[in-house]
Amino acid sequence: MTETTGTNTRVICPKCRQELPWFALNTDTMSLCTQCGSAIRACVFPALLHTHQPDPDLPVPVAEGDASCFHHAGRKAVAACEECGRFLCALCRINRMGRNVCAACLSRQKHDGxxxxxxxxxxxxxxIAWTLTLLPLLVFPFLAITAPIAFGYAIHAIRQPPGILPQRRWPMILAALLALAEFALGLWIIHLMLDDMA
Amino acid sequence: MTAESPSYQPFGRSTLESSLAYRIRHRLFTGPDHLLLVRQEGYRETYRRLYFRDIQAVIVRRTVWNRIYAAWLGTFTLAILLLAAVLAVKQSPPPAALIVFLIAWIPGLGLLINAHRGPTCDTWIQSAVQSLPLKPLNRLPLANRFIAAVRQPVESAQGTLNPAALQAFATDSAAPSGRGPETSSTPATDTATIPVLPFRPYRGHAHTVLFALLLVDLAHSLFRFHSTAPVMLITGLILSIALLTSLILALSRQAGTRLPNTIQGLTWTTLVYLVLAYSFHSSLMMFRLPTWNHSSPASLLQVLYPPAGTSMITTSFLVLSALMAGLTGSMGLVQLYRRQSGHPPPPPSPP
Incomplete structure (x- = not known):
């Protein structure tokens, strides 16, 4: 079974794609799929039974004396963006952690990390920095070229805003230091080669 | 606005999905109000979030891979232990038997870890708009632990499911008219619109022949210890061709049928076994061919298929082949017999 998208309204067997009978749902032990005989355990939650109701907070047309939405001149503004101050209709308003923001500000914040x-x-x-630090050791005459690139990537990794998953900083610093050492080594190898040629 | 940084706890171990062309690492984390699926491909990490309030179901399907791993690792361990025993009996230098005995611990340890981790499974998580595989949850005890861990946060986000409501929902969704009073505001989902692939009728004859041939292969390997007659070698060649033919037939017939997973898994195991055996045999032939003195075709056969016991490599190969063929063939025939006795054969396909 591959990853699927669509509207799910029932629980199906991952192998034969047939609907599982209700008595096979929410059991503490494995049940057999009545179609393909696979041993299945399906844990179901109330969201399966819920239906998606239309949003009651639909945008309303602007009336005389009302402020209109910045993006939709014909719609009544219901809030102002707390970042840029633009008026927003019910469609454009995004409630982000209790704050009303517009799509542009949200996008900018997302881009800024x-x-x-x-x-x-x-x-x-x-x-990338570690790969560029370690792999070129196999082709050491090119260290003088690859080491600065590795150093650049290591510095970029250090300067990058923290991601959503915890990441330690010392491996990036170590990669940068190793790249510097490799650059020195690369220069020394070039110096030796030039000496030999002379 | 300050940066929001939810704290994530890893759940289970990361899983590696790799081939010659790609290498993908999957990880699963639990956050304060959602699950985070992390997929790392090359130097890019992509994140997918599944909020507890949206999760409809977690589906776990048991697979047979742990048994296949166990069969492989067990066979290797047994074969190496057998080799160690042969070395000890033949009174070869003491360290040789000891070293081979210690090597047997490598697959043996794998066997123990496989047994400790429990049965394998595929886990899927379903929301209203998508079904996603949870690749890191590939062992049944881990998947059960996951269900126990997410049940509480999901129920605190959605409420508790009443079994009677679930039964009513299932009954209503099965009825052709619609989905009952609770969901009548939405359009009824017609089950006929969901594509359903019919099962192909198949009685399992190709698999019976394949597993029976594997047992014949076992007998043939054992006979090679006693006889080096050219007729044995020619029989071996014919047997190899028959095995390959029946394997291709079985693999092509089993797709889309109701054949149990165990039998399908054993058929794939046979493919792996034959590929490894023939690769090994071919490499041995390449080494031996230069030693042929061009006297007669019979001598060529003797060079290519030396009698068992002439070298340790040939003996180990024959012992391993016999074990694998015997194990797979007998397991397959037992499974087929159980299937035949447990379920009536499907009716023949309509003309």
């Missing part, structure tokens, strides 16, 4: 809770991906500069 101020909202780690919304982060969906992260580049692992620390691992």
């Amino acid at each position: 101020a909202l780690p809770n919304l982060t969906t991906e992260r580049i692992l500069y620390q691992q």
